[in-house]
């Protein structure tokens with residue numbers, strides 16, 4: 001480990017969340033399809049672009065998530081960037097709902113992962129690498145296909161709440 005000699009942390013999980021909440025993000029639903037054909041998806045704001053050549057993106061998944069095992073075994077995933085109108089979809093995909101895909105329109109994309117209808121953008125990936133991220137796993141994806149809409153605004157997440165861009 002590179003930080004073996006670092007001093008012990010002096011802040012609580014709440015402090016950490018509060019400070020990280022200062023970083024405004026978009027909101028995505030990351031999806032995949034399991035070996036038995038089951039569709040899984042999870043709201044995630046840990047999404048980030050990583051590399052242009054090759055085109056790489058990442059998201060981080062909690063090792064304790066119910067859907068972790070399916071994502072761990074999958075060789076592809078899709079990132080669906082939500083619009084300002086899709087707060088309900090973010091709520092569905094971060095809830096205890098077992099039947100998430102029954103409540104949203106979707107179709108299977110080129111890599112086999114479900115694509116949510118009406119998303120602001122979708123990014124279809126094959127898994128490029130996985131890294132240890134403490135209680136999360138960092139999943140790096142090689143982008144294979146993308147789609148975007150230009151007639152909608154993004155959903156934002158800031159300080160633990162949903163937000164939207166201010167009208168200009």
Ligand SMILES: Cc1cc2nc3c(=O)[nH]c(=O)nc-3n(C[C@H](O)[C@H](O)[C@H](O)COP(=O)(O)O)c2cc1C
Nearest residue numbers: 042043044045046060061062065066067093094095
């Ligand atoms: C705005 C928002 C962003 C989230 N981002 C992440 C994330 O990046 N990684 C993660 O593992 N969970 C994240 N979560 C929590 C998961 O969406 C939630 O725990 C989900 O229910 C996990 O899937 P499961 O039901 O299969 O356990 C986020 C939740 C919200 C509301």
